Amino acid sequence: MSDNVRRPLLVTVIGILLFLAGLFFLIIGAHLLLTSASVGGLDLIGISGVIVGAIYLVIGYGTLRGWKVIWYVAVILSAITAAAFIISFILPYTGFELPQEIAGLATGGIVSFIVNLIILFYLFRPGVKEFFDI
Numbered sequence: 001m002s003d004n005v006r007r008p009l010l011v012t013v014i015g016i017l018l019f020l021a022g023l024f025f026l027i028i029g030a031h032l033l034l035t036s037a038s039v040g041g042l043d044l045i046g047i048s049g050v051i052v053g054a055i056y057l058v059i060g061y062g063t064l065r066g067w068k069v070i071w072y073v074a075v076i077l078s079a080i081t082a083a084a085f086i087i088s089f090i091l092p093y094t095g096f097e098l099p100q101e102i103a104g105l106a107t108g109g110i111v112s113f114i115v116n117l118i119i120l121f122y123l124f125r126p127g128v129k130e131f132f133d134i
Contacts, residue, residue, distance in 0.1 A: 005131050007066065010122060015063035022056030025049045071132035075123055078116040085113040 029049020062070035122128060 005066075005133075007064070007131055008125075008127050011063060011066075011128060011131060014119075015060050017060075018056050018063055019060030022053045022058075022060055025053030025056055027053075029053055066131050066133065068133050071123060071129070071134055075120065078119045078123070082113055082116045082120070085110070085116075 026049070029046045029052070032046030032049060033043060034046075059070055059073065063074075
């Protein structure tokens with residue numbers, strides 16, 4: 001990030017939301033680890049929560065600081081998520097049967113798909129790219 005470039009407002013909002021999500025996952029994960037006493041795989045869920053929380057904290061902080069690598073991570077993850085929606089939507093029409101647990105994602109994931117397209121569009125805006133020094 002260049003020192004004289006102002007952080008775009010939505011980048012600030014996204015960074016704060018990611019940071020808060022990281023805190024949420026950390027707290028839930030730590031709670032599950034401390035209270036599970038190895039019951040029914042809660043340890044694994046707790047460990048996963050702590051790891052995901054730590055990742056979200058780093059990404060949120062990096063977003064607020066304008067780390068270039070975070071811009072690339074966001075583009076890649078948004079593109080993968082959008083592509084996964086398209087694949088899960090098209091596959092049933094090819095005769096491939098999706099498992100019942102996944103089948104609902106094709107219709108329920110439309111909001112996620114649209115949000116990821118908006119994020120991709122926003123990340124390529126000149127002011128956002130300038131903030132991330134891209």
